[in-house]
Amino acid sequence: MPLDPPPEQKGQATSVLTPNRLVCRSCQFILTDQPRRIRRQGQCQFVLANPFGLLFEIELYAQLFALPLGPPSSEFTWFPGYCWQVLMCPGCNQHLGWFFSRSDDAFWALIRSRIQILSY
Numbered sequence: 001m002p003l004d005p006p007p008e009q010k011g012q013a014t015s016v017l018t019p020n021r022l023v024c025r026s027c028q029f030i031l032t033d034q035p036r037r038i039r040r041q042g043q044c045q046f047v048l049a050n051p052f053g054l055l056f057e058i059e060l061y062a063q064l065f066a067l068p069l070g071p072p073s074s075e076f077t078w079f080p081g082y083c084w085q086v087l088m089c090p091g092c093n094q095h096l097g098w099f100f101s102r103s104d105d106a107f108w109a110l111i112r113s114r115i116q117i118l119s120y
């Protein structure tokens with residue numbers, strides 16, 4: 001299996017004109033056809049640990065074709081002031097990441113090893 005190349009390596013100059021989509025790596029469910037990474041706290045990638053000590057390498061994205069699961073929780077939140085909800089893949093039900101929201105902002109934090117960007 002090829003290693004995940006950083007999206008930046010795929011044609012910087014033409015990236016605006018090259019459609020691509022963000023999919024679940026397991027089942028290729030299309031999470032969005034306009035992947036847009038966003039920054040919070042100055043970064044779009046983080047390595048963070050959950051309360052059990054499990055490390056997650058996450059990337060932040062704007063809108064997805066998905067809905068978060070369960071009620072928002074502020075317990076152990078990685079982004080102060082934001083509540084989180086879990087994102088399960090609508091295609092294969094794998095845990096793909098989290099949805100973070102507060103009254104004036106929201107974004108998705110996706111687990112890098114479980115997603116993939118495809119060009120088409």
Ligand SMILES: [Zn+2]
Nearest residue numbers: 024027089092
């Ligand atoms: Zn899936």
